[in-house]
Amino acid sequence: MRMSEGVEWGIHCCSLLAALDDGETLTGGRLSEFFMVPRTYLLKNLRALSRAGILRATTGSRGGYRLTRPAREITVLEIVEAIEGVEPAFHCSEIRQRGPSGLPTTAYPAPCGIAATMWRAEAAWREVLRGITPGEIVALGRREVPAAQRALTHDWLARANADRA
């Protein structure tokens, strides 16, 4: 079971967009340049984030992507679900109802205990991701991202917006 790399890209993009000043945006091209990821595939993920109401794409000379809300109001779970979908990873095909001891469907009013357990585990996973926002990840990451990189990122963001002023 493997999550698409679009999830990694999406969370990083939202964390970077969370650092923009008011009125600033970053185009898909700029985001793909910053993270060195394939532009076409990144755009597909950015569109999914827009459809989910996490990003807003604006057009015009200062157009591009920005968060629709303050980063503290966006959860990592929203980003993951926008890209991976909301379907559970475990799919129950009700095999308990098949074979030599299977009964008609109406004999099974409650979900299968195995499916219920698997979904309970997924709920615990979602609960962690619902409890953290990209803003908090940026804060958590402060210790791990070297100060020199933070300064370079700040300069790059300023240039990315100044270049088209």
Added chain:
Amino acid sequence: MRMSEGVEWGIHCCSLLAALDDGETLTGGRLSEFFMVPRTYLLKNLRALSRAGILRATTGSRGGYRLTRPAREITVLEIVEAIEGVEPAFHCSEIRQRGPSGLPTTAYPAPCGIAATMWRAEAAWREVLRGITPGEIVALGRREVPAAQRALTHDWLARANADRA
């Protein structure tokens, strides 16, 4: 992100094998008949469960699969990992180190905050699955599996072993 259906089959098979009497086994053919799942693909999953030390395959006239240990000593997590592997679903490709503000790898002694968060969520998921055994699932399922099916299953298991006595 979708888990293989082999996980569903594997947990159901272990739950059924947990109901066997001492010395009884079920062949891959019998298990695929009981759950009406494709034999070849089920055998692939049963072999993975054997490699993981969850099932033991014996040969001979009464040969087949059985659990290597009492069901209460096997966790659902073991079954899931035997079939899906132990790799995390979220893969970190360290995109924070790339692009215009990236620094040499030695500048990043700690894991990325985004990866750490995603892995913390996966740990919560694993924790739920580590806390439950197929034996407990069988017990939990008692309410959901109709009594009539339990009786039919009991009869089927008895016949499956008697047929080759």
